Amino acid sequence: MDFDLSEDLTMIRDAAREYAEKWVAPGAAERDLTGVFPLEQFKKAGEYGFTGICVPEAYGGPALSNQALVLVLIEVNKACASTGVTLSVHNSLLTAPLLKFGTEAQKAKYLPRLATGELLGAYSLSEANSGSDAAALVCSARADGDDYVLDGTKLWVTSASHADLFIVFARTEKGLKKHQGITAFLVERGTPGFIVSKKEHKMGIRASSTCELVFENCRVPKANVLGEAGRGFPIGMDTLDGGRIGIASQAIGIAEASLAAAVKYAKERQAFGKPIAQFQAIQFKLAEMKARIEAATLMTLRAAWLKDLGRPHTSEAAQAKLLASRTANFAAREAVQIHGGAGYLEDFPVERYMRDARITEIYEGTTEIQKLVIARSVLEAK
Numbered sequence: 001m002d003f004d005l006s007e008d009l010t011m012i013r014d015a016a017r018e019y020a021e022k023w024v025a026p027g028a029a030e031r032d033l034t035g036v037f038p039l040e041q042f043k044k045a046g047e048y049g050f051t052g053i054c055v056p057e058a059y060g061g062p063a064l065s066n067q068a069l070v071l072v073l074i075e076v077n078k079a080c081a082s083t084g085v086t087l088s089v090h091n092s093l094l095t096a097p098l099l100k101f102g103t104e105a106q107k108a109k110y111l112p113r114l115a116t117g118e119l120l121g122a123y124s125l126s127e128a129n130s131g132s133d134a135a136a137l138v139c140s141a142r143a144d145g146d147d148y149v150l151d152g153t154k155l156w157v158t159s160a161s162h163a164d165l166f167i168v169f170a171r172t173e174k175g176l177k178k179h180q181g182i183t184a185f186l187v188e189r190g191t192p193g194f195i196v197s198k199k200e201h202k203m204g205i206r207a208s209s210t211c212e213l214v215f216e217n218c219r220v221p222k223a224n225v226l227g228e229a230g231r232g233f234p235i236g237m238d239t240l241d242g243g244r245i246g247i248a249s250q251a252i253g254i255a256e257a258s259l260a261a262a263v264k265y266a267k268e269r270q271a272f273g274k275p276i277a278q279f280q281a282i283q284f285k286l287a288e289m290k291a292r293i294e295a296a297t298l299m300t301l302r303a304a305w306l307k308d309l310g311r312p313h314t315s316e317a318a319q320a321k322l323l324a325s326r327t328a329n330f331a332a333r334e335a336v337q338i339h340g341g342a343g344y345l346e347d348f349p350v351e352r353y354m355r356d357a358r359i360t361e362i363y364e365g366t367t368e369i370q371k372l373v374i375a376r377s378v379l380e381a382k
């Protein structure tokens, strides 16, 4: 067992740090206030190879590992969680399943442009009455000649305001068990009958976009079915296993940023004649934050390592997300507490971290869903 980062991973981590500090951190607070989508930051990520991290060289990508993706996402999320989720969804919820389940024609058509950041990807599973119970979705797709015709409304679609390519899950057969008869489709922006509708106003990750999608008589070619028709649900779940590693990475980034801000403030702020960092009450908070961040990071890298080896990682990804998202919320809350009244102001970044951290316990499967997934694996283990 070797806990050191390899030379390659260290180089990637350092490049991601440079990208995040130079191109993402400046303006992050401003974008949070104005809600301006981090498209420029996304395009710049393309120049660094961060928009197609695991894409093979044959399709124009750098062919890096999922461990590299974790390290990149941690660095980006330290600077801006809105840019972080945009990159996470693009890499793990759109590009990864296309790579794994796509036909050669689909991969040749889309992967090179996804890898350079020319195209932005999104993932659309949830609906008004199917969030945690994803298999209850009702958006329909009926076969008609060479096409499927999609009808229905999807919700909570990250990056939808600017995305070019979407994976959309719709029901193609009725009367089966609810997770059967669901098909995954690749849907291009601009397809007639496909409307990106209402944009949500959120507590955190305010520069990222979250929208409703409406499909009305929307014809999607059969050639755009991802994987086997009727077998979309397992594709959606397999994809979320990877996505959860991405959100765990996001949570670690937010937690690390919270710790760094807390340390800086604790060294500067004087009370009772000395810096507050000299008080044990503050030191214990910093120590607890640090230990939890280290644990979450190891768990997340382990889940990515399993994914890189092609081994099962459903439970490990859920464990990483469960612990990392809790860590982000704990660390951001403690960072605000260490800042006292200043932490409650927009003048310091910790109030943004606290708002951004909250979503990591909700999207790509709530904390409760992660526990359900882990408990199933524990109970099924021989």
Ligand code: CAA
Pocket: 089, 123, 125, 126, 131, 132, 133, 134, 135, 156, 157, 158, 179, 180, 233, 234, 235, 237, 238, 239, 240, 241, 314, 362, 363, 364, 365, 366, 369, 372, 373
């Ligand atoms: N990988 C591959 N296949 C899987 C799988 C996985 N991780 N988990 C389940 N499956 C397969 C099962 O093997 C089964 O397949 P068969 O047809 O061969 O039997 C099928 O899927 C059904 O599995 P379950 O019986 O376990 O399904 P379930 O209805 O009990 O649901 C669940 C399980 C874990 C609760 C699931 O519904 C779930 O993860 N819910 C949360 C959904 C979620 O995370 N949504 C977030 C959406 S994205 C988002 O947040 C917005 C964004 O843009 C970022």
